[in-house]
Amino acid sequence: MIEIVNRATGQLLDADSIPGLAEIAALHDEQILELRDLIEGDSAGGSAPRGPGSRPVVWAQLSARESAQTWEALAAWVGWLRGRYPLAQKVPPCWWRHPELVEELTALWLSWREAYVEKGAPLSAGADWHGRWLPEAVRRIRAGGWNIGCEGEHRPVVENLYDGRSVDDRPAFQAAITGTTQTHGGDNMPTDDLARALAEGRAKRLGELPGTPVELDGAFWVETESGWTQVEDDETVIFLRDAQQRLKLATGDRRDEDGR
Template identity: 35%
Template sequence: MDTFNFQLPDDPSPDMLATAQLGGAVSQLAAAVESLHQQHLQLRRIVEQAHSTGASRTGMRELPWPLRWRNLNRPAAAQTWAWLIDWVGWFVDRYHLTEEIPACWPQHPPLVDELTALAAAWHSCYDDNAHPDGPLLWHERLTRARDRLREWDDYNRCRNGTHSARPRDLTWADGWHASAIEAANNDLTGRTEPVASEQP
């Protein structure tokens, strides 16, 4: 669309020439923006179609990313909680794990991290582009994870619908961080500085 399509006189003034050039540039920019808009709409349709296909294939929420609980803001954490609760409910029922994973698992950060890792690996190994032996490897890792879950349950004893908080006598003393920094500084004091050629 060329909205500045007009004939210049034989001897145009500099202002008229500049206006004509500007008009041509605006027309090119408008055409480029329209092309980008159409590409965006097409990409959006593709993503929405892929998302709906994935949801119907697994029957579960898609894998959110990133999964670093420590760094998630409120909206990202809300999305990740919804995904994880959905998956853990399916996982416990599918593999009959009510004796190994207590119902209060969301109140225990170590269990949240363990189950997040298992869920992420499960989603990845059953992805359309995953290697064919991915599901087998996931089940082998599940066996090791179940050992860790049993050990954790023996320690906490959250069973039969009861929740036990972490024993206070098994927490570190308040000054542990300062002591750790002091130990690190003592170690660094005895180390040599790199020579110029070793520096990155």
């Protein structure tokens, strides 16, 4: 008989019946999702637990990998902002070339995440963001005149009010952060590569829910906003291997129960 205890309640779970196994599987998925949040925080270091953008960003203090991840996440959000609101002419696509704009947009991005992404935000946080932080940031950007000097150089003419481009020159932007991403070869994997491994059966999720960690060739990977990051923390790897074994036991017993 396998004894599994719900650590949150101290309840002994029944691993010898189909309903009990279903409860164990549900608890397993919940724990894996919680662990994924913690892993994303560890993978992003001091810049962003649970993914880039969840903690105040001090660019000068970010490691190479943290900087690359945060750049990608911020750029994706700026593209969304310029396409969602009529700000294409107020927030230029060359924003990433101007330190002042980077700092303003980073602060605006973090305030948006606090209102819409972080747990425990009040229901009025979105209204506060629209009424306070967004217009104030736009006012400062317009009043500062920080991007005026680039109008005759790299800044393309933007005629529409809406423009979903995240940056003006993707290859140039990528080249600017390539130096940071290449220093960590093997730590990150493109989304398409891991998706292909899952489709071919070479990789397997630890749980049945999307977003749970994935095992590939003996290594564990978690999905972040900038792709897939390998889990390197020894204690976390041990926990994941233990969770993997518990899942195999549960699914194996479930197959035995179904075959009776």
